[in-house]
Amino acid sequence: MNLSNKAKEINPSITLEITAKAKELKELGVDVVSFGAGEPDFNTPENIIEAAIKAMKDGKTKYTPTSGILDLRKAICKKLNKDNDLNYEPNQIVVSTGAKQSLANAFTAILNKGDEVIIATPYWVSYPELIKLSDGVPVILKTIKENDYKYTINELRSSITRNTKAIVINSPNNPTGSIYTKEELFEIAEFAKENNLIIISDEIYEKLIYDNEKHISIASISEDAYNRTIVINGLSKAYAMTGWRIGYSACNKEIAKLMSSVQSHVTSNINSISQYAAIEALSGPKESINIMIKEFEKRRNYMINRLKQINDLSIIEPKGAFYIMICIDKYYNKSINNEKIKSSLDFSKSILEEEKVAVIPGVAFGLDNYIRLSYATSMEIIEEGLNRLERYLKKLK
Numbered sequence: 037m038n039l040s041n042k043a044k045e046i047n048p049s050i051t052l053e054i055t056a057k058a059k060e061l062k063e064l065g066v067d068v069v070s071f072g073a074g075e076p077d078f079n080t081p082e083n084i085i086e087a088a089i090k091a092m093k094d095g096k097t098k099y100t101p102t103s104g105i106l107d108l109r110k111a112i113c114k115k116l117n118k119d120n121d122l123n124y125e126p127n128q129i130v131v132s133t134g135a136k137q138s139l140a141n142a143f144t145a146i147l148n149k150g151d152e153v154i155i156a157t158p159y160w161v162s163y164p165e166l167i168k169l170s171d172g173v174p175v176i177l178k179t180i181k182e183n184d185y186k187y188t189i190n191e192l193r194s195s196i197t198r199n200t201k202a203i204v205i206n207s208p209n210n211p212t213g214s215i216y217t218k219e220e221l222f223e224i225a226e227f228a229k230e231n232n233l234i235i236i237s238d239e240i241y242e243k244l245i246y247d248n249e250k251h252i253s254i255a256s257i258s259e260d261a262y263n264r265t266i267v268i269n270g271l272s273k274a275y276a277m278t279g280w281r282i283g284y285s286a287c288n289k290e291i292a293k294l295m296s297s298v299q300s301h302v303t304s305n306i307n308s309i310s311q312y313a314a315i316e317a318l319s320g321p322k323e324s325i326n327i328m329i330k331e332f333e334k335r336r337n338y339m340i341n342r343l344k345q346i347n348d349l350s351i352i353e354p355k356g357a358f359y360i361m362i363c364i365d366k367y368y369n370k371s372i373n374n375e376k377i378k379s380s381l382d383f384s385k386s387i388l389e390e391e392k393v394a395v396i397p398g399v400a401f402g403l404d405n406y407i408r409l410s411y412a413t414s415m416e417i418i419e420e421g422l423n424r425l426e427r428y429l430k431k432l433k
Contacts, residue, residue, distance in 0.1 A: 046165050050400035054384060058394035069421040070394040071409035074210070075278040076332075076358075080313075081324040084275065087316035088309050100308050102300040103292075104131030104284070108311045111318040112284055119242075120253040122262070124286045130295045131314075133306045135240045135270035135283035136162060137299070142266045142285060143170035145294035146234050151201035153236075156187050158361070158401035160210045160238070172201070176402060184214040185352070185403075189223050202234040203227075205254055208241040211361055211401050211408045213354020215245065221254045225261040234291075235265040240283075241357040243274035243325065246333045249355050255286075263288055273357075274325060275317045280310040332358050335411040335418055342422050346429065358412040361398065365405035370432035377432065380404050390431065391424040 055072040062068050091097075103109065109126035116122040132138040139162070147153070149171040155163050156179045164174035177195045179185045192203070205224065207216040216224070228235050235254055242251040255265035270283035285295060305311075339360055343351050348366040364383055369376060372390060377383050380397035384407060387393045398406030411418060 042169065042171075045168060049161050050381075051161055051396050054388070054394055054396055057388065061388075061392065066392055068388075068392045068394060069417055069424060071411075071413070071421055072394045072396050073410050073412055074273075074359075075412060076273065076276040076328060077413050078276045078324075078328050078331075080276050080280070081317075081320075083320045084277070084313050084317045087320075088313040091309050091312035096308055096312055098308060100305040100311060102305050103127075103129065103296045104305065105308070105311050108315050108318075111315050112286070115318050116267070116286055120251075120267075121256045122253060122267070122286065125289075128286055128289055128292045130285045130292055130299060131306055131311065132283045132285065132299060133303055134272060134281045135238070135268050136166075137303065138268045138270070138283040138285040138295075139163070139236070139238065140166050140169070141295040141298050142236055142268065142287075142291075143167055143172060144298045145291055146202060146266075147172040148201075150199055152197060152199045153201060154192065154195055154203040156185065156204070156206075158185060158209075158211055158398065158403040158406075159204070160206060161400045163204055173199070175200070181352070185209070185212045186214055186216060186220065187224060189227060192224070192227050196231055200231065200233060202236055204236045204238065206238040207251070207254075208245060208354075208356025210241065210357050211359045211396075211398075211403075211406075212352050213357045213359060213361075214352075215249050215251065215355045216254075218252050218257070221252060222257050225254055225257045228264060229260050233264070235261065236268065237265050238268045240268065240270050240273055242269065244329060244332060244358055245356040246336060247355060251356070266291060271314055271317050274329075276328065277310075277313070277317065280313060281306060282310050282314045332411065335413075335415055336360070338415065339409070339411050339418060339422070346426055348429075352406075358410055360409050360411065361403070361406045362409060363406050367429065367432050368405075372428075372431050372433070380407055383407060387425070387428050391428045393421055393424045393428070 058068050058070040109129040112129050113124045147170045152173045152175045153167045154175045167174045237254050255262045266287040272278040350363040352361040380399045384395050384397040396408040
């Protein structure tokens, strides 16, 4: 059968593959410790769950407008004004099935065949594939550790071509946890203005920030940045609502209209119950969210201190999100069970087989000498997992 060449060129998500394998082993009764999950281990706060139950009992289980119910879009506008100093109207908001669909809508709305989109390494695994699905060309810009794996203006200038259409910003970053400062964002905004680029600003981890760092949306830098930025956000990470699938975008009216049109033919509205739950999440009390963030910071600090004590490992210390990247290249070319470790994928498969620990290989993010560990799991599991990691490293010869 002559199937889609475009679909054949899309790489499956390694993060989902490793996580699925770990879950499969657990279901078989294997004692697996998983550092793979990109989701909080906390349950959704009770007030949000109750709002969903009430919506169902009140019969709010029908189709809604494609872009989301008006009250939810108003709540998102209020949130963006309060948290990010951004003023949007409801017709500039599109509510989607998770931030991933918001990104897919954005790329579909702005890209023509051959348009290039700049992405910094390391990147979230789906960026390049979503761009390719929209007939765009991902341009992977290699960043350096000394700059916390963030763009520099010189790097950006070297990557610009006549086909460059957009640039992706992810702050806090998945997988590094790096955060862009106001000064860095200003430089990027000016670069985008000079080259007439659209900015895709993925801000899904904005609430998960530590050490008194502050999230700044690039759309708030200037009027020009506001007009050319598509802000991507959602409730999955900060509100422990990954399974509810609630993402949203905010941008100029022209792009928002195109994104809504795209979504109307792909999925139409997201499920109505999640939308009413989202209103409560954005408008209701935040105490449980603050407790969760403090716990993440406690886990992060423990993992940083513990990993620093392990010989031949180095880490990227995260300022946000809930991941730690660990450099493992000093263990390359060592062997276990007559199998030589030559890559992050080799390492990830081997430690899952040998010690039943699931980690994400850095190659998934374009950084093959690292693995990613999530601390969105209990302290007990973190302690056990790091014990197994140490034990595994001692076995490598």
